[in-house]
Amino acid sequence: MKQVIQNFKSGELYVDDVPLPSISEGMVLVENKFSLISAGTERGTVKVGKASLLGKAKQRPDLVAQVIQNIKKEGLKATLDKVKTKLDSLKALGYSTSGVVSASMDTNNMFQVGDRVACAGQDYASHSEIVAIPQNLIAKIPDNVSFEDASYTTLGAIALQGVRQSEPTLGDNVCVIGLGLLGQITCQLLKANGCNVFGIDLSSRLVALANETVADNAMLRSDSNLLATIDDFTNGHGFDSVIITAATPSNDPIELSAEIARKKGKIVVVGAVKMDIPRDPHFFRKELDLRMSCSYGPGRYDVNYEENGQDYPYAYVRWTEQRNMEAFLKLISNGSVNLKPLTTHVFDIVEAEKAYDIVLGKVEEFSLGILLKYDDSNSLKNVSKFKVNTNAVKNINIGFIGAGSFAQSYLIPNVKAAGASLDTVVTTKGITSKNVAEKFGFNHTSSNADDVMENPQINTVFIATPHNSHAQYAIGALKANKHVFIEKPLAMTPEELKDVEEDYKEAGVTLMVGFNRRFADVSKAIKKAFENLTEPVFVNIRVNAGFIPKEHWTQNPEIGGGRIIGEMCHFIDLMQYFTDSEPIKVYADCINTTNEKLKADDNISIIVKFKNGSVGSLNYLANGDKSLPKEMIEVFGGGKTGRIHDFRSGELHEGNKITKIKSISKGHKQEVEAFLTSIKEGTVSPISFESIRLTTETTFKIIDSLNIGLPQTIS
Numbered sequence: 001m002k003q004v005i006q007n008f009k010s011g012e013l014y015v016d017d018v019p020l021p022s023i024s025e026g027m028v029l030v031e032n033k034f035s036l037i038s039a040g041t042e043r044g045t046v047k048v049g050k051a052s053l054l055g056k057a058k059q060r061p062d063l064v065a066q067v068i069q070n071i072k073k074e075g076l077k078a079t080l081d082k083v084k085t086k087l088d089s090l091k092a093l094g095y096s097t098s099g100v101v102s103a104s105m106d107t108n109n110m111f112q113v114g115d116r117v118a119c120a121g122q123d124y125a126s127h128s129e130i131v132a133i134p135q136n137l138i139a140k141i142p143d144n145v146s147f148e149d150a151s152y153t154t155l156g157a158i159a160l161q162g163v164r165q166s167e168p169t170l171g172d173n174v175c176v177i178g179l180g181l182l183g184q185i186t187c188q189l190l191k192a193n194g195c196n197v198f199g200i201d202l203s204s205r206l207v208a209l210a211n212e213t214v215a216d217n218a219m220l221r222s223d224s225n226l227l228a229t230i231d232d233f234t235n236g237h238g239f240d241s242v243i244i245t246a247a248t249p250s251n252d253p254i255e256l257s258a259e260i261a262r263k264k265g266k267i268v269v270v271g272a273v274k275m276d277i278p279r280d281p282h283f284f285r286k287e288l289d290l291r292m293s294c295s296y297g298p299g300r301y302d303v304n305y306e307e308n309g310q311d312y313p314y315a316y317v318r319w320t321e322q323r324n325m326e327a328f329l330k331l332i333s334n335g336s337v338n339l340k341p342l343t344t345h346v347f348d349i350v351e352a353e354k355a356y357d358i359v360l361g362k363v364e365e366f367s368l369g370i371l372l373k374y375d376d377s378n379s380l381k382n383v384s385k386f387k388v389n390t391n392a393v394k395n396i397n398i399g400f401i402g403a404g405s406f407a408q409s410y411l412i413p414n415v416k417a418a419g420a421s422l423d424t425v426v427t428t429k430g431i432t433s434k435n436v437a438e439k440f441g442f443n444h445t446s447s448n449a450d451d452v453m454e455n456p457q458i459n460t461v462f463i464a465t466p467h468n469s470h471a472q473y474a475i476g477a478l479k480a481n482k483h484v485f486i487e488k489p490l491a492m493t494p495e496e497l498k499d500v501e502e503d504y505k506e507a508g509v510t511l512m513v514g515f516n517r518r519f520a521d522v523s524k525a526i527k528k529a530f531e532n533l534t535e536p537v538f539v540n541i542r543v544n545a546g547f548i549p550k551e552h553w554t555q556n557p558e559i560g561g562g563r564i565i566g567e568m569c570h571f572i573d574l575m576q577y578f579t580d581s582e583p584i585k586v587y588a589d590c591i592n593t594t595n596e597k598l599k600a601d602d603n604i605s606i607i608v609k610f611k612n613g614s615v616g617s618l619n620y621l622a623n624g625d626k627s628l629p630k631e632m633i634e635v636f637g638g639g640k641t642g643r644i645h646d647f648r649s650g651e652l653h654e655g656n657k658i659t660k661i662k663s664i665s666k667g668h669k670q671e672v673e674a675f676l677t678s679i680k681e682g683t684v685s686p687i688s689f690e691s692i693r694l695t696t697e698t699t700f701k702i703i704d705s706l707n708i709g710l711p712q713t714i715s
Contacts, residue, residue, distance in 0.1 A: 001381045003431055004127035004352045004372070006091045013093075015352050019384045019430035019447040021132035026309035028111050028133050029103040030119055031381075033147040035127045036096040037370040038155055039359050040180055040247045040271070090435035094127035096120060096154030098147045099374070106135035107309055116141040118153035118325060120296060121306070123429075125154065127352060129374050129381050132428070135309045136299060139325040142333040148346075149332050149339045151371060152185070154296065156328035156337070157321065159185040159245070162270035162293040163193065164319060166241035170194035175230070175239045175260060177253045178246025178271055179206040179218065181368055184342055186245050186270070187214045192336040198233055200226070200256070201246075205366050213341050221256075230260050238262030247271045258282035268293055296321040303551040308559075343369040384448040385424070388437040394421035396679055399452030401426045401473050402465035403436040406487065411462060411514075412440050414672040423458050424451055449473060453480050460679060463487065466553060467561050471496035478503040478511070483679050485672075487514040489569050490696045492561045497696050501689075510685045512675045513692050515573035519667035519674060522650035526635055526642030526661070527578060529652050536613035537637030539575045544624040544631070550599055563602055565699045568620055573687070573695045575608055575616035578635050582694055583616075585609040587711040588702045591623075598623070606702055 001020045006013045023029050071079045101115040111117065119125035121137040141150045159182055168174055172195045176183050179201035190197045191214050199210040199218035210218035217233060219226050230239075242257040242265070251274040257267045258278065263286040269275065270293045277283055277290065298312060299305035299321040305312065312320050319327070331337045344367045347355045355370050357363045398420050400407065416422060424444040427433040437445035444451070452458055453476045461477040463470055464487040471491040477484045478500070490513050491497040504511050517523060530537060545567065554560035554567075576583065590604040602622035609615055614637075629646035641653040650661035674686040694714065701712040 001129035001383070001430065002349050002374075002378060003129070004093050004349070005431060006093060007089075008091045009088045013353060013356055015350055016434070017380050017383075017386060018128075018434040019386060019445055020130045020382055021430055022384075022428045022447045023103060023105055023132045024428070025105050026107055026135050026307075027105055028101055028117070028135060028138050030097070030099040030117060030131050030133055030138070031102050031376075032097045032099040032119075032129055032131060032374045034098050034151040034374070035094050035125070035372045036151045036155060037094065037127070037355055037359060037372065038096060038181065039367065039370065040182065041095075042093055042356075042359060088439055090431050092123055092126040092128070092429075092431050094372075095122045095125050096151060097125040097127075097131060098141060098150035098153070099131070102130070108135065110135070111138065111140075116143075116147070116150070118150040118329060120154040120157065120321065120325060126431075127349070127372050128431075129349065129378060134307055136305055136311060136320070136322050137325075139322055139329055142329055145329055145332050148343065148371060150329060152332075152339050152342075152369065153325050153328055155182060156185055156331075157296040157324040158182060158270065158293075159189055160324045160328050161295065161297040161319075162186060162243050162245065162268055163189045164297070164324075165268045165291045165293045166243055166266050168193050168195050168241060172196070172240040173198070173234045173237075175200065175242045175257070176215075177201075177242060177244045177257060179203070179210050180245065180247070181342060182270065183245035184210060184213070184368070185337070185339075186243055188337045189331070190243075192331060196233070198230065198239070206368075209341065209368070213338070221252075227260070234262070239265060241266040241268060243268045243270060244273055245271045246273055248273055250274055251276045254278075258286070258288060261286065261288055263287065264289065266291060297324040303553070307553075308556065339369070343371060345370045346373055347371070348373050348375070384430075385444055385446040385451045386434070387443065388434070388445050389441055389443045391421060391441060391443055393423065393443075393457055394419065396420040396460055396676055397423045397458050398460045398462060399424045399426070399455065399458040400436075400442075400462045400464065401449050401452055402463060402487075403427050403432065404464060407462070407464035408436060408439075410516075410668040411464060411485075411487070411672065412436070414669045415462065415676070416440060417669070418673050418676045420460070420676055424455065426452055449476070453477065453482075459483060460485070460676075466559050467566055468492055468559050471500050474500050474511070475503050478507040478509065481507055481509060483510045485512050485514065485675055489513070489561065489565050489699070490692055492565060494697070494700055497693065497700075501693060504689055510675070510679055511689055511692070512671075512678075512685050512687055513569075513573075513695075514668075514671060515570055515687060515692075515695070516667035516671045517570055517574050517647065518577040518687070519670035520644075520647050520663060520665060521667075521670075522644050522647060522661050522663040523574070523577065523667065526644065526650060526652065529640060529642055529654065530578070530635060530637060533638045533640075535638055536610070536615070537579055537635055538614065539578050539616040540634040540636070541571050541574065541616070541618045542632045543571065543618070543620045544628045545602070545620055545622050546624075546626060546630070547622050548602070550597070555599060562599075563620070563622075564604070564702050568604075568606070568618065568702070569695050569699050571618050571620070572608065572616075572698045573691070574633065575610070575618070576691055576695065579610045579612065579614035579616065581610040581612035581614055582690075583608050583698050583714050584611050585711050585713055586698055586701050586705055588705040589709075590706060601703075601706060604702075604706075608698065 104111040119133045199215040266289045304310040422442040425442045433445040460483040588606045590601045606618040633644040635642040644650045652659040
């Protein structure tokens with residue numbers, strides 16, 4: 001399928017063929033008919049992409065701060081590799097489309113194949129022939145509304161939320177500052193609400209359009225008669241509310257809005273403007289009410305609403321993102337909103353570069369609503385797999401299912417460096433798999449895991465998807481008799497673990513989970529120091545893991561499984577490695593808290609007893625300070641102590657002497673090499689399946705221990 005793409009590193013913008021997206025539960029697949037280029041938002045996005053590295057840094061100081069923090073935590077080289085991965089990526093553009101449902105897995109059974117729908121969402125409702133949309137970001141189009149008009153729905157919902165924040169009543173005097181596409185729609189919504197509407201802009205063309213179509217009056221900001229006219233318009237009282245839909249680094253819209261608002265009036269900020277709020281003379285003396293309007297409405301930036309499909313109760317949250325979309329479509333349907341005068345250009349998707357030349361000002365031509373049109377003639381629209389390269393196929397030929405930032409930083413480069421061939425990369429979004437294939441040299445790009453599972457030339461599969469799909473893909477690979485590397489965890493439930501175990505026993509291939517820490521040089525050095533010890537050891541691990549919000553996908557019990565299953569498995573494996581024994585019993589307890597932001601079991605103490613008498617202690621904490629190193633591991637036994645400091649360095653205390661140990665890495669490179677070597681030489685897996693199974697089962701027993709309050713036996 002064709003999609004508008006921007007290379008975030010070079011800034012190049014073009015149209016290319018990519019695999020169609022795939023959908024999962026709660027998603028709807030839509031064949032686009034039209035999409036709207038939101039000039040203000042997309043102009044800014046494209047300009048950031050075209051900026052130099054220094055220019056990008058100036059425009060996103062928040063990301064620069066993250067980079068600095070990451071350097072402190074992981075070092076300069078690891079951070080630079082991450083930054084390069086982020087920069088060398090392809091970005092989808094657009095967030096407002098209309099089309100026809102081609103497949104649906106929505107949980108409410110609201111959408112059927114053939115339904116006409118409007119779609120919303122950055123990275124979802126993209127300028128692409130086919131899009132995959134979460135169920136709460138899609139709305140049915142009334143029969144008498146065209147696809148062209150419906151493609152404005154997202155922008156209309158943003159305008160509608162701004163109007164709702166101003167709480168207009170019949171007969172209110174309302175000023176709209178900024179008469180671009182968002183401002184023009186806002187004016188129409190206010191008129192539909194029975195308001196007297198006054199518009200202000202820097203452009204004479206936009207002022208003229210507002211005067212011709214909807215505004216009771218509109219004037220240039222530079223007009224010397226502006227304030228006098230406003231006095232006359234409001235009978236000297238000032239506006240009941242002012243809605244700022246402009247996008248500018250200037251503070252003028254804020255200052256002007258305060259000057260022209262009545263006492264106790266409302267100022268609503270919808271556009272991206274500077275917000276240095278001057279206390280005097282107006283904000284303080286008039287007791288002005290300053291409000292922010294959050295995009296499409298309630299639900300925006302809430303992962304549970306947008307991505308997980310959890311709607312808000314109608315009785316308590318009357319207007320959500322989706323309900324705002326539906327309301328705007330109804331306003332188009334009944335004639336309260338007329339979008340025809342706002343559409344200035346329509347381009348076919350293959351001519352998208354011409355459209356962006358106008359948006360970026362390369363072509364001097366007045367524009368407002370620019371639409372991209374999609375036809376049905378592209379024979380590659382529904383293709384899930386494309387050939388990208390023709391590299392030679394080697395003895396170990398690999399398919400990747402999932403290729404997020406972790407896989408791109410730690411797995412794929414090491415696989416390539418080890419000499420295996422990269423055959424196919426699969427991600428749910430075609431643009432991502434295309435980017436990864438081009439960046440690392442995969443022969444094929446795909447959005448369908450079957451393209452890996454059913455390819456007889458692929459003999460090894462790497463799985464780096466969200467945790468809830470690990471067992472499913474592992475079983476698929478084992479049934480296809482392929483070697484499997486799974487980025488932890490192996491499974492999310494005891495039932496999944498049992499199913500994987502049964503298929504593994506029948507397959508006769510190598511299976512490994514990405515427990516990288518045991519492969520780090522510092523871990524190997526300490527293990528060697530204790531290898532001839534016959535007495536039990538004590539392993540003490542403290543992890544300053546850091547806070548992760550409950551809304552993050554890893555904390556979702558249905559997707560990520562939480563940190564016990566998803567992260568603490570690393571340290572249970574490390575305990576097995578150092579004790580050289582099997583866990584037989586575990587007890588866990590966590591903090592009690594009434595703080596709704598905190599997840600109690602993110603702050604937990606775990607004791608594991610091993611078959612040979614060894615004991616492991618894990619204190620995993622999310623309530624500490626970031627300046628403290630993340631991981632401290634200590635191994636005690638036989639009069640010796642080994643220590644690992646965040647895998648940056650280590651030391652061995654023996655014979656009243658301290659031997660320093662260098663740490664080159666955290667073991668990611670070494671684990672990949674060990675896995676591929678075992679396949680090449682036909683040797684046993686670097687980590688036995690029984691050890692992996694026990695680690696996984698121990699995480700389940702930790703949860704049981706928390707729930708029951710008693711130690712749990714590990715079978």
